[in-house]
Amino acid sequence: MDLAWLFPWLLFLHVLGAIVAFGPAFAFSIVGTMGGAEPQHANFATRVSHAMTTKRVLPIGFTLPITGLAIIAVRGINPFERPFWWLALAIVLYLVAYGYGFFVQRKLVERAIDLTSTPPPAGASGPPPELMALVGRIQRGGIGMGLLIVTIVFLMVVKPQI
Numbered sequence: 001m002d003l004a005w006l007f008p009w010l011l012f013l014h015v016l017g018a019i020v021a022f023g024p025a026f027a028f029s030i031v032g033t034m035g036g037a038e039p040q041h042a043n044f045a046t047r048v049s050h051a052m053t054t055k056r057v058l059p060i061g062f063t064l065p066i067t068g069l070a071i072i073a074v075r076g077i078n079p080f081e082r083p084f085w086w087l088a089l090a091i092v093l094y095l096v097a098y099g100y101g102f103f104v105q106r107k108l109v110e111r112a113i114d115l116t117s118t119p120p121p122a123g124a125s126g127p128p129p130e131l132m133a134l135v136g137r138i139q140r141g142g143i144g145m146g147l148l149i150v151t152i153v154f155l156m157v158v159k160p161q162i
């Protein structure tokens with residue numbers, strides 16, 4: 001059965017999924033900076049980003065390989081062929097980004113929420129060193145995943161042929 005007519009519909013869902021899942025993630029640095037500047041709101045700010053991650057980024061991000069693989073199927077693409085090297089690379093980068101977000105970044109953010117959910121002890125002169133180190137790791141991870149997403153979008157849209 002020829003299912004090629006499904007392609008524009010699947011592509012519509014695929015691109016919509018990418019926008020809804022990863023668009024908000026590009027604003028996490030603004031939320032984080034505002035939380036850092038107002039320590040009394042740091043816990044709330046971190047929970048906002050965490051809620052957007054668990055309710056949007058991760059579940060909708062999970063639909064991208066589903067619609068993507070469906071596109072591969074209805075178009076009869078073989079990602080192991082030379083003209084589709086960009087697709088194979090994008091799939092690997094997606095697995096790295098999603099895996100890091102799910103298994104590493106999510107846990108780091110949950111730890112940051114724990115560390116900021118109780119008031120600082122009397123006489124504390126600043127945030128605990130563990131929190132500062134954690135924030136640095138979360139920032140670096142966020143930048144890394146952002147660069148991976150930009151690279152994936154570039155590969156999917158430009159489909160470079162070299």
Ligand code: HEM
Nearest residue numbers: 015018022064065068069071072091094149152153156157
């Ligand atoms: C395992 C994951 C993925 C697979 C298997 C996959 C597969 C595909 C395929 C086969 C196409 C159609 C190319 C064509 O023939 O025109 C496509 C297009 C596209 N993909 Fe993905 N994709 C995946 C993940 C992603 C992610 C994570 C993003 C964004 C962050 C993304 C963004 C796009 C965009 C914007 C297009 C439209 C390109 C165009 O119409 O020119 N994809 N993808």
